[in-house]
Amino acid sequence: xxxxxxxxxxxxxxxxxxxxxxxxxxxxxxxxxxxxxxxxxxxxxxxxxxxxxxxxxxxxxxxxxxxxxxxxxxxxxxxxxxxxxxxxxxxxxxxxxxxxxxxxxxxxxxxxxxxxxxxxxxxxxxxxxxxxxxxxxxxxxxxxxxxxxxxxxxxxxxxxxxxxxxxxxxxxxxxxxxxxxxxxxxxxxxxxxxxxxxxxxxxxxxxxxxxxxxxxxxxxxxxxxxxxxxxxxxxxxxxxxxx
Numbered sequence: 001x002x003x004x005x006x007x008x009x010x011x012x013x014x015x016x017x018x019x020x021x022x023x024x025x026x027x028x029x030x031x032x033x034x035x036x037x038x039x040x041x042x043x044x045x046x047x048x049x050x051x052x053x054x055x056x057x058x059x060x061x062x063x064x065x066x067x068x069x070x071x072x073x074x075x076x077x078x079x080x081x082x083x084x085x086x087x088x089x090x091x092x093x094x095x096x097x098x099x100x101x102x103x104x105x106x107x108x109x110x111x112x113x114x115x116x117x118x119x120x121x122x123x124x125x126x127x128x129x130x131x132x133x134x135x136x137x138x139x140x141x142x143x144x145x146x147x148x149x150x151x152x153x154x155x156x157x158x159x160x161x162x163x164x165x166x167x168x169x170x171x172x173x174x175x176x177x178x179x180x181x182x183x184x185x186x187x188x189x190x191x192x193x194x195x196x197x198x199x200x201x202x203x204x205x206x207x208x209x210x211x212x213x214x215x216x217x218x219x220x221x222x223x224x225x226x227x228x229x230x231x232x233x234x235x236x237x238x239x240x241x242x243x
Contacts, residue, residue: 001223002068003030006060010069013058016051017137018095020069025049033171033182033191035195035204042198044075046169046237052087052162053096053125053132054141055168057184072118073081074141075193078164079185080148086089087162096134114142115202130156132238136232142203164189168220174227175239183228185220189213190230192243209243 010027016021017029024046032041043060055074062068083089090096100106110126117124117133125132125143128150153161164186171182174192182193189210196205217238219231230235 002062003032003043006030006045006062006068007061007155009070010047010058012047012136013070014136015047015058016049017056017139018051018093019137023108023136023139025054027171028166031169031182033180033195034063035206036198042071044167044169044171045110048165049163049169051087052089053123053134053158054163055141056163056166061198071198072114072140072142072205073204075184076143076145076163077166077184077191077193077210078189080161081164082098082151083160083185084163089159090134091157091159091161094096096132098130098132098139098159100130100156104237111201112205115164116202117142123235127155127158129153132158144196144203147208169226170220170222172222172226174228174242177242178241181228181242183220185213185217189212190220190240191216192240194243211243 007027007209008052009231014023021146028046031044034041045058055076057075059071061069121140122133123134123141126146160215166184168185170179173180184191190213192209194207198204216232217230218233221231223229223237230240
């Protein structure tokens, strides 16, 4: 995979193009991890959004013929945080709408909802009790946060919270395993992803675990043997166990 090609593609994406704004975002880092077992790694692109409802990781595939292509699903490591006021809320610009689905107790076909969103150029963020939707010019994405704890069981809007900023992103095996995971360090958490496959609609079959970040942890990196470790402020490398 050509990292330069993926970076160029991500830097051209109109990720936050609301209305006539170009919507470009800053790329902090790119981590490679083969999640579908085809021998060609996917690229996980750590970005720095300006809007509350933008994922912090974009995922790309790459091949020589088609170049870098973004998957529909993006990732948001870490717990939801109280809105800081530093990010723009797209509701205030008239582009974001939150809606309740499945309130009648009947099961919801989310694949069908995702397909409808793509057809109408609407991005979706799925929460446990509602969906956030917004329209971005030339950019459609899906994020599944149905496993995240909301401010309350009755929360029906995402105006009061934002996503955790990423402080480190690596891929590799955890202590005592050969399986490769994606690990993200955020403000107060360590998020572990294990991927199984890419679905035909561009979403990802995965598992994730969110662990509390110890106060002394300052970073996440690969050890000389290639395992993921947490770095502490006194220089100690702490192995990260598999969930």
